[in-house]
Amino acid sequence: MLSANQKRWGVDQWAAYLSQRELPCMPRSRARLLELEDTQRDTLAARDLADIAAADPFLCLRLLRAAEAHRVQRLGHETTTPLAAVMQLGTDTFHTLLLNSPETDETQPGLVDCEARAHLASLLALRWAGARADVSPDEIAMAALLSEIGELLLWSFAPDLPRNALAALHAGHSPRSVQAQVDTCGFRFKDLSLKCALIWHLPPLLTQLIHGIDNSRANLSRLCVDTARHLLTEGAASPALPSDIAEARQLIPGASLDWLIEQLPDLDPTQRAEIASQAAERQACQTPSALS
Known part of the structure; x- marks a missing residue:
């Protein structure tokens, strides 16, 4: 239950409060680590551990914060991927x-629903960013994974708000x-993510990618988050999905509409064909200036 004082808090107060909570991890992450250590103790590689973190936004953030603190002490390069x-x-x-x-x-x-959206967004980011030959798809995937961290923290420590x-x-x-977030809480949950990122001193590159504007990499990160939300919240019939795919086609000109849709999970051929048809219509309606 929220206290009378907390009911009056804005995004700054919530960010200050939540950024001081001890971050948890998903139970599956611990189970996966113990399984790997039991079956391949002598061959366990950093990549195996990074894959565990890349599938758990809480653990990924906890790991990133620890690594950044360690980096500052040693003055190394910024840490922008799980590996x-x-x-x-x-x-x-x-x-x-x-x-x-x-x-x-x-x-x-x-x-659970919010975490599933974050995980799917990161998987989409890896696939779509890879198709545009991004310099580091893992960076875009990490930003997509962490974009929902504000809402995840609220579900963990103040569930009445979400x-x-x-x-x-x-x-x-x-x-x-x-709009529902603003109407009931007074702020967007994404703004909470960004406020916490600043308090935690996350690398500016990741903060920019989480923000989701200003350049094609950030736009792609934001698009993956939006697409995951539309698909998992509304399903294949979401009216926003064709627009998402049309925008992805703009950002990844080397990929076909069909290939982009194939990266979305749990769609049957009929659903894929319908989304492709509507996405093609959206593309046809776009002006030349929108495509430049």
Whole structure:
């Protein structure tokens, strides 16, 4: 339950409060680490550990914060990927950090849904960024994974806020999820993510990618987050998906509409064909200036 004082908090107060909480991890991350250590102890590589972190936004953030603190002490390069974080800290520190982390409550449906969106966004980012020969698809994937961290923190430590926003959306009081957040909480959850990123002194590159504007890499990160939300919240019939795919085609001119849609999970051929047809219509309506 929120206190009377917390009900009056804005994004700055919530960011200050949440940034001081101990970050948990998903239970599957600990289970996966123990499984790997049991089956391939002598051959366990940094890449294996980075893959665990890349599938868990809480753990990824916890690892990144620890690696950045370590980097500052040693004046190394900024840490912008899960693999770089593991290399910065070392496998023993990763092991200790993960096993000493509290675990999230996977009985909390809102948290599970939000985490699933973040995970899907990161997977899309890896595939789509790879198709445009990005200099580091892992950076875009990491930003996509962390873009929902503000909402994830709220589900973990102040679930009444995102629950109220969902209720307003489902009741029709607010037309879109972002508007529901502003109407019920007074701020966008993405703004909370960005405020926390500043408090934690995350690398400016990651903060820019999470912000999701200003350049094609940041736009792609934002698009992956939006696409994951539309697909997992509304399903294949989401009216926003064709526009997402049309925008992805602009950002990744070397990829076909069909290939872009193939990267979306759990769609049957009929659904893929319908999204492709509508995305092609969206493309045809775009002006030359929008395509430049």
